[in-house]
Amino acid sequence: MTTPPGPTLPVQFKVNGEDRRLDLDPRVTLLDALREHLQLTGSKKGCDHGQCGACTVIVNGRRINSCLSLAVMHEGDQITTIEGLGTPDNLHPMQRAFVVHDGYQCGYCTPGQICSAVAVLDEIKDGIPSHATADVTDRPRATADEMRERMSGNICRCGAYSNIIEAMSDVAGTRA
Template sequence: MEVDITLRVDGEDRPVRVDTRTTLLDALRDRLGVVAPKKGCDHGQCGSCTVLLEGRRIVSCLTFAVSHDGAEVTTAAGLADGGRLHPVQQAFLDHDGFQCGFCTPGQICSAVGVLDELERGWPSHATRDLTAPVQAGRAEISERMSGNLCRCGAYTNIVDAIEQVAK
């Protein structure tokens, strides 16, 4: 069964007809031509398809598009403000936080989500003191980014980039 939905992708309303079993990732890539989120494992284990849904990071291969009719979806391509890069994008460049680049859009969206979580004071598994303000240290950032895999092993540079923006 196919239905008509509208997704607000990177600030633009995009109507699309999808089968009710179509994932958000497939709707973005195959139906709308939005190629920033990548299809890696297609099982929610690698994070290459991470996007921001209503401002929160999700792996788009594990959610149905029809569940998000009318939702705001931001990809790594939609983070820049005109010709000015988002601070996370700039930090990734500053710290060489990518190598082959396949995981980079998902890493960047996840990093933006991590920074929002830290700003809101949400604890993670690595948070030692749940009564104190959450600190954006390497262990905290690494734990929060653990769902985004990088075959090239650029993890140190990715954490450096996120730390730069967190400061």
């Protein structure tokens, strides 16, 4: 005997600039809604525990691990995935910098790395301090140490970290 499907809840959000409406089991994560229901497979399921950052997307201008967030919690939110940052013919500056600086090797973590890197530079620009910020009353700067600290939740098993910081520094207009 199979278990009948449970109740669903409607959720509406804007994904990559497009209004989307889904009826979902309330237990579906944002990551699974994006990948399985909207076929946006750029965000990856790495650990499914919020420890690797492969699932990072930008929600209302801030980065989140989409594997740790239920889709129904994002009613009305603006969600940007790697697919919404740029296209092959018109790359986002961070995507272009990752190519120029070889900020990837196998590529599995790259979508999460790029989404996180874009959001990190916005956090710094918005004056949000981190653990690496020497004085939380000063505006943070896009230094290599500052960016490394902020990107520490995104794991690259291939070890392209220095190239990722170079790509971010390039976009930020600083030296790594």
